Structures are given as C-alpha cells and as structure tokens.
Amino acid sequence: xxxxxxxxxxxxxxxxxxxxxxxxxSLTSLAYTGLSEARGKHLNYSKFWNANSHQSITKIxxxxxxxxxxxxxxxxxxxxxxxxxxxxxxxxxLLLKSALALHFFKRIFEVLVVxxxxxxxxxxxxxxxxxxxxxxxxxxxxxxxxSQDISEPPVDLKYPGILLFLIGIGGNFYHHYLLSxxxxxxxxxxxxxxxxxxxxxxxxxxxxxxxxxxxxxxxxQTLYAFSFTLGTIFYLMGRSYATRRWxxxxxxxxxxxxxxxxxxxx
Ligand SMILES: NC(=O)c1ccc[n+]([C@@H]2O[C@H](COP(=O)([O-])OP(=O)(O)OC[C@H]3O[C@@H](n4cnc5c(N)ncnc54)[C@H](OP(=O)(O)O)[C@@H]3O)[C@@H](O)[C@H]2O)c1
Numbered sequence: 001x002x003x004x005x006x007x008x009x010x011x012x013x014x015x016x017x018x019x020x021x022x023x024x025x026s027l028t029s030l031a032y033t034g035l036s037e038a039r040g041k042h043l044n045y046s047k048f049w050n051a052n053s054h055q056s057i058t059k060i061x062x063x064x065x066x067x068x069x070x071x072x073x074x075x076x077x078x079x080x081x082x083x084x085x086x087x088x089x090x091x092x093x094l095l096l097k098s099a100l101a102l103h104f105f106k107r108i109f110e111v112l113v114v115x116x117x118x119x120x121x122x123x124x125x126x127x128x129x130x131x132x133x134x135x136x137x138x139x140x141x142x143x144x145x146x147s148q149d150i151s152e153p154p155v156d157l158k159y160p161g162i163l164l165f166l167i168g169i170g171g172n173f174y175h176h177y178l179l180s181x182x183x184x185x186x187x188x189x190x191x192x193x194x195x196x197x198x199x200x201x202x203x204x205x206x207x208x209x210x211x212x213x214x215x216x217x218x219x220x221q222t223l224y225a226f227s228f229t230l231g232t233i234f235y236l237m238g239r240s241y242a243t244r245r246w247x248x249x250x251x252x253x254x255x256x257x258x259x260x261x262x263x264x265x266x
Contacts, residue, residue, distance in 0.1 A: 007153070018142075047190070069111055078141070080101055082097050086141070096220050110173070164211055164212075179193055203244075206261055
C-alpha cells in the first residue's frame with residue numbers, strides 16, 4: 001500500500017547499482033553531517049570557519065570567496081557538460097539540467113557579486129562539500145537519463161516543481177541580498193539580520209534553499225533526487241540549529257521567538 005502510493009510519485013528505481021548506492025550514501029552522509037552540526041562539530045566555512053579547526057588535518061585556509069567558488073564550480077560545470085554528454089533528452093530531463101545549471105550559476109554569481117564575506121574556509125571542509133555537490137549533480141542527471149525510457153509516474157509533479165524551484169531560488173537570493181546589506185565595504189562585523197522572513201527565522205535563506213531543492217525533486221521525480229533533498233533538509237536543520245545557538249550566544253538582545261528554520265516550529 002505505502003509502496004504503491006510512493007510509486008505514484010517517483011520513477012521506479014532504475015537497475016543501476018551506482019544510483020541505488022548514491023541514494024543511500026547522500027541521504028545518510030548529509031543527515032549525519034547535520035547531526036554533527038547540531039552537536040557542535042561544524043564544517044569550517046562562514047561563521048564557523050574557525051570552529052574546531054584545530055581538529056582539521058591540513059589547516060589550509062582559503063579565502064571565503066575562493067573556497068565558495070571551489071564548492072560550486074565543479075557542480076555547475078557538471079550540469080553544463082551534461083548538455084553535451086547527453087544531448088538527447090525529454091522535456092523533464094531538459095528542465096532538470098537547466099534548473100541545476102541555474103542553481104549553481106546563481107550561487108557563483110552571488111559569491112562574485114553579492115556576498116560580503118568576513119572569514120575563510122578550511123580546505124578539509126571545502127573538499128567534501130565540493131565533492132558532494134559535484135557527485136549529487138552528476139548522479140541526479142544520470143538517474144534522470146536512465147529513467148527516460150521507463151514509463152512516467154502516474155502523478156506528474158513537473159509543473160508544481162518549476163513553481164517551487166522559482167520561489168526557492170528567488171527567496172534564497174532575496175535573503176542573501178538582505179544579508180549583504182548588513183555590511184559596508186571592508187566591514188567584517190556580524191549584526192542581527194532584519195526584514196523578509198528574518199523576523200521569524202534566522203535562516204530563511206536555508207528554508208528557501210530547501211524549497212528550491214524540493215522543486216528540483218518534483219521536476220525530477222527520481223528516488224535519487226528525493227534522497228538528496230531529504231539529506232539536504234537534515235543537514236540544513238542541523239546547521240540552522242547551530243546558527244541560532246550562535247546568535248543567542250553572541251547577541252544578548254537576540255529575540256528568543258525567532259526560530260532556526262521553520263517559522264513558529266523549529
Ligand atoms: N544545499 C546545501 O546543503 C547547502 C548547505 C549550506 C549552504 N547552502 C547554500 O549556501 C548559501 C550560503 O550558506 P552559508 O551557510 O554560507 O550562509 P551564511 O552563513 O548565512 O552566509 C551568507 C553570507 O552572509 C554573511 N552573513 C551571514 N550572517 C551575517 C550577519 N549576521 N551579519 C553580516 N553578514 C552575515 C556571510 O558572511 P561570513 O562569510 O563572513 O559569515 C556570507 O557572506 C545558503 O543560503 C544556501 O543557498 C546550501
């Protein structure tokens with residue numbers, strides 16, 4: 001019963017051991033990393049770039065801008081290259097490749113033009129994050145490619161997916177813009193963000209990132225896309241929980257009713 005409802009929304013998993021393994025690896029590794037964030041063991045970028053960095057192996061520090069470009073460029077190139085490697089695609093696969101390329105292009109644009117960074121990034125954190133974005137992008141596109149000849153799921157989520165993706169990417173950009181306005185040129189101070197959904201949650205940009213990836217999963221409707229998105233939700237729950245704790249410890253006047261990620265709930 002549960003399985004048949006589930007199969008109304010997703011393509012039957014293709015007979016690819018790689019995709020099945022990646023579905024499990026992405027979900028569990030992202031969920032585990034989210035739990036570690038909540039427990040205070042952070043990936044070393046942004047506010048937490050210097051937290052627990054004594055435990056890192058190389059201690060090689062990159063500037064935030066260089067580090068962020070290193071995170072997103074391989075995934076962006078994977079999405080772009082897929083147009084050349086798999087030129088024959090149905091409409092759904094075309095949408096998926098375009099959404100992923102646009103997602104990472106926007107991130108690179110923001111790193112170059114919007115964000116005002118203050119810290120750095122430790123190479124030990126940059127490598128697994130970059131690899132995770134690259135592998136998940138390649139796996140999502142590959143899973144779609146091998147699902148093209150399988151009959152479509154009975155419930156078509158492509159069009160709600162496009163809408164969710166556009167809301168997610170737009171809301172994420174808007175809150176990044178609000179964050180960038182907290183600092184002038186050369187300013188490295190942290191301040192309590194205001195405006196948009198910042199008055200309800202401290203990480204609205206993460207909330208919209210989740211909506212963006214839910215949109216991508218709805219466009220894709222593969223098991224892999226949903227596994228990756230569920231993993232991303234767990235990771236961002238952990239990171240936003242840690243971020244709220246950081247604000248509470250840094251600002252005495254931080255409003256207690258501002259939640260981490262989901263207005264009024266979490
Ligand atoms: N898919 C995923 O699993 C995943 C995971 C994490 C992030 N992301 C994406 O990456 C985006 C950025 O993530 P992030 O964790 O780097 O976000 P972040 O820590 O909120 O930082 C974003 C930018 O805002 C600045 N900033 C943050 N809080 C500030 C404050 N209180 N005062 C002044 N400036 C402040 C940061 O400066 P500093 O660099 O100086 O802190 C940085 O330039 C997310 O919104 C999301 O789109 C995706």
